[in-house]
Amino acid sequence: MLRRLFTTYLKFIQIQILSQIQYPFSFLFDVFTNGISLLIFFLSLSLVLQRFDNVGGWRLGEIAFLWGTAEIAFGLMDMIFSGFDPDSFSVMVRQGTLDQMLLRPANITIQIFGSRFILRRLGRIAEGLIIFTISQVLSPIVWTLPRLLFYPVVIFSQILFFGGLFIAGSTITFWTIERIEAVNILTYGGNEMISYPMHIYPDWLIKFFTYLIPLIFINYYPALFFLGKPDPFGMPAFAPFLAPLAGLGVFLASLWFWKFGLRYYQGTGS
């Protein structure tokens, strides 16, 4: 059963990938521009940061670590969860593509995952890797074994976290027909937000992103652990390790909401 789901997914993804690399030059150019535009943004920002020497007590290399990690994870998420990107999903519903998928005898969630796989997001991932490398040159991390093992977990948690938000944002379009801008604030805005040390934000915003939408646990707290920095908020010592919990929590809640939304969609239709 699970194996079948996985092969179905791979078959679909293969189609997506093959059709995207049909024209290698334009594909590579896409990847390149996608990454380079983001990289230029970071580099211009770092020039400003150097003038201030630090932001909220964090040096440029440390911020680059936050930034690079968030970019790698978000780029991967944006690639894997392309099908659930609310912007394209709402179009899929309107054009009846979703109905066509529902007429096929395969798991609907897997079909949507397999319906899009935007490879040029590799550009963003590459940009993240470059910024990560810069961070290791400027402020090297001592990669102890626990840190080495925890790092992929953090990346994975962020993918689940933002992927969950993508799914929830797509589900909302069952009711609204059009995509909702507020969701983009959470996803793209959230990604930007976790690229800075979060204690620089106003108190109410930090509270919001700690208790309501636990963004703070997926990048900032893990970074405290990797960089060996003290916790300014006095959370329990396990706070840096809540990342997988936050990621999985948002992802599973979104999946549940998605199933609920699908039932609503079939109850009322378009």
Added chain:
Amino acid sequence: MNAIIKVEHLSKTFEITQSQKGWSGALRGLIKPLKKKIAAVKEVSFELKPGELVGYLGPNGAGKSTTLKMLTGLLVPTSGVVQVNGLVPWRDRTKYVASIGAVFGQRTTLWWDLPVQESFDLIQYMYRIPDKRYRHNMDLFRDILGLDPFINTPVRSLSLGQRMRADLCAALLHDPKLLFLDEPTIGLDVVAKDKIRQFIKHVNEERKTTIILTTHDLQDVEKLCERVIIIDHGQLLFDGTLEALNNRFGGQRTLQVDFAETYPDVSIEGAGLISHEGLQATYQFDRDILSASDLISRLSNRYKISDLSVREPAIEDTIRRIYVDKLLEN
């Protein structure tokens, strides 16, 4: 024989939020949205026997698509019973859709970027069609649908007619007992339409596939369907053979006469004169009141006739009359 489709008191009501006029209306809409219930399908019941080919007709917005969506399991009805092949369409989706075929004329099931053949291969995988069966069907459909010239073309580069042929093939590769066709000839030219119709007829006759067809092209109906179901405003208006429909609502046949000489007045009792120009005149008459042969003998007793032809009421006129005049409404 047992029914393959059983629909009982099927109803679907949508609740829509109405937009209200102006700023004050928009504000009111935010606080207390004005909800309105719309009954898209009301208490529709019918049965289909295996092997039937039924036209499901009605004007735009009559509830055809809503019915079809419920029959294919895309929508859950508000009330009523649907049983297809012993299954409830919306209950076990994957199992159900594996047992039916569906072609929605305006959309494609195929993969946009894939060559036609690869799309079919993927369908084989999804429907778990055994290799032997798949190859057998593939060979057959390639032949009768003439797929070979574009079998390796990506779907996005196909013409509408080619795409429709490919879609029909895709819908039948897994040998469904039941096929739903929603406007299969929409937007096609005369030749392409004819090909599609021949194929549908072939599938129905040779493979005994039960077919439900919705269409706005009444030629499809005339050439394919023995039985028609007509709905409007969500209600079933008529369910019976084409012939019964014609007998009941077809009304007037027409007789066209070419006279050998000009006559100033060619009116005749029992038939209405529609037009009279030069040597030619057209009459309308009711089959229940006067037979064609009686009318002709009456005419030939009085005038010299060089040629004539009787035309049965066109299905198109009949259906138009039903839609426009709401003949079937109580």
